[in-house]
Amino acid sequence: MGGFFATALKEDSVFDLFYGTDYHSHLGTRRAGMVVHGRDGFSRAIHNIENAPFRSKFTGDVHEMEGNLGIGCISDYDPQPLLVRSHHGTYAIACVGKVNNTEELVATIFKNGGSHFQMMTTGEVNKTELVAALINQKDNIIEGIKYAQDMIDGSMTILLLAQDCVYLARDKYGRTPIVIGQKEGVGYCAAFESFSYLNLGYKDYREMGPGEIDVMTPEGVMVMEKPGEKMRICTFLWVYYGYPSSRYEGVSVEEMRYNCGISLAKRDGYTKDDIDSVAGVPDSGTAHAMGYANQSGVPFSRPFVKYTPTWPRSFMPTHQNKRNLIAKMKLIPVHELIDGRKLLLIDDSIVRGTQLRETTEFLYESGAKEVHIRPACPPLLFGCKYINFSRSNSDMELIARQVIAEEEGEQVDRTILDDYADPDSDRYHLMLEKIRQKLNFTSLKFNRLDDMIAATGIDRDKLCTYCWDGRE
Numbered sequence: 001m002g003g004f005f006a007t008a009l010k011e012d013s014v015f016d017l018f019y020g021t022d023y024h025s026h027l028g029t030r031r032a033g034m035v036v037h038g039r040d041g042f043s044r045a046i047h048n049i050e051n052a053p054f055r056s057k058f059t060g061d062v063h064e065m066e067g068n069l070g071i072g073c074i075s076d077y078d079p080q081p082l083l084v085r086s087h088h089g090t091y092a093i094a095c096v097g098k099v100n101n102t103e104e105l106v107a108t109i110f111k112n113g114g115s116h117f118q119m120m121t122t123g124e125v126n127k128t129e130l131v132a133a134l135i136n137q138k139d140n141i142i143e144g145i146k147y148a149q150d151m152i153d154g155s156m157t158i159l160l161l162a163q164d165c166v167y168l169a170r171d172k173y174g175r176t177p178i179v180i181g182q183k184e185g186v187g188y189c190a191a192f193e194s195f196s197y198l199n200l201g202y203k204d205y206r207e208m209g210p211g212e213i214d215v216m217t218p219e220g221v222m223v224m225e226k227p228g229e230k231m232r233i234c235t236f237l238w239v240y241y242g243y244p245s246s247r248y249e250g251v252s253v254e255e256m257r258y259n260c261g262i263s264l265a266k267r268d269g270y271t272k273d274d275i276d277s278v279a280g281v282p283d284s285g286t287a288h289a290m291g292y293a294n295q296s297g298v299p300f301s302r303p304f305v306k307y308t309p310t311w312p313r314s315f316m317p318t319h320q321n322k323r324n325l326i327a328k329m330k331l332i333p334v335h336e337l338i339d340g341r342k343l344l345l346i347d348d349s350i351v352r353g354t355q356l357r358e359t360t361e362f363l364y365e366s367g368a369k370e371v372h373i374r375p376a377c378p379p380l381l382f383g384c385k386y387i388n389f390s391r392s393n394s395d396m397e398l399i400a401r402q403v404i405a406e407e408e409g410e411q412v413d414r415t416i417l418d419d420y421a422d423p424d425s426d427r428y429h430l431m432l433e434k435i436r437q438k439l440n441f442t443s444l445k446f447n448r449l450d451d452m453i454a455a456t457g458i459d460r461d462k463l464c465t466y467c468w469d470g471r472e
Contacts (some may be wrong), residue, residue: 304332
């Protein structure tokens with residue numbers, strides 16, 4: 001995943017770019033960068049943020065950079081933004097998305113006269129460099145962006161900083177957002193997260209549509225390619241990735257999570273006679289748990305707290321075992337709220353199940369009598385093809401698929417998978433019971449897909465639900 005921020009002001013924009021980009025730190029943990037263009041041309045800084053936060057790494061750069069136009073990026077993968085020199089002139093580019101057909105695209109570019117790509121230490125081509133190479137295949141930047149998005153199997157949202165403007169290109173099907181803010185009389189900004197510019201003096205201007213391409217200058221925002229009809233925005237943005245104060249397509253992240261909790265409570269029908277308290281796995285599970293608690297009348301509590309002053313996000317290390325260890329070490333028990341209690345715990349999702357199993361064991365060891373688990377989204381049956389929400393290399397890393405493989409074998413017909421995805425089917429309930437046993441929960445019930453979609457208030461045809469139902 002990743003986040004971004006862009007500025008086009010009538011004055012120096014480095015301060016706004018610095019803090020606007022920093023407000024996206026929850027979306028990436030590996031690389032970050034900023035590029036500005038001013039009187040002396042382009043100025044760029046890129047740093048590794050795996051072991052230190054964005055602000056501490058870029059504080060020195062802020063005092064040396066100058067420019068009224070800029071783009072910044074937080075990335076979980078490729079170093080960016082990149083500076084590129086081509087027949088379009090010199091520009092900087094940053095991207096958020098996923099490319100599933102890299103080798104095919106590289107071969108196409110070589111066939112059309114491209115000579116080389118730099119290899120990263122992972123042995124892969126930098127996806128941002130690949131996008132730039134695709135853009136450079138066409139005679140102008142707008143046509144190049146459209147060509148890149150058409151050629152990519154996956155998704156791609158692009159920010160491109162030229163010498164006199166910033167090009168904004170939302171993913172072809174709007175899987176990730178771009179929102180625009182306006183600072184009256186000063187200029188504009190663009191961001192992934194809608195809250196990121198509010199404390200910087202901007203007001204909401206508008207949200208770009210799927211496939212829309214705009215040109216942003218200090219004087220205004222011009223639509224160069226109108227939005228398409230088809231939208232498939234990622235539903236997981238509300239469930240997990242989005243910051244609580246954000247909105248996508250006008251829908252509040254916090255409110256959607258709260259509504260999911262209400263739905264879970266209605267399905268359960270639990271009261272204070274059944275469980276003692278409701279808790280959320282911090283941080284994304286908290287709002288879900290509050291919705292559940294208020295609907296059910298069961299008290300909300302915090303039986304463990306997250307120690308965040310020195311711990312980075314749990315999935316920051318590349319090795320899964322290290323991520324699990326960090327996740328466990330961040331949670332500090334409050335024994336008085338655990339010992340002898342029947343707890344209901346809400347997490348945003350279950351991917352591999354390792355962390356939640358260890359959390360459950362941690363609660364039992366701290367004296368919990370029962371631990372009931374309620375994930376806020378349905379079982380994950382398919383690895384994400386569009387935004388890299390998980391580092392899973394195979395569908396078989398998903399615990400739901402592991403359980404299905406034990407029953408059906410690894411090669412499963414799609415009609416059978418569809419039956420496992422149906423919350424009213426016998427196979428679905430068998431899958432849940434197998435997961436419950438593996439992870440040692442007292443009980444397990446997932447949020448239903450129809451309830452989760454209803455919590456967004458958005459038409460299902462506009463939402464990407466691929467990881468739950470395989471729907472393209």
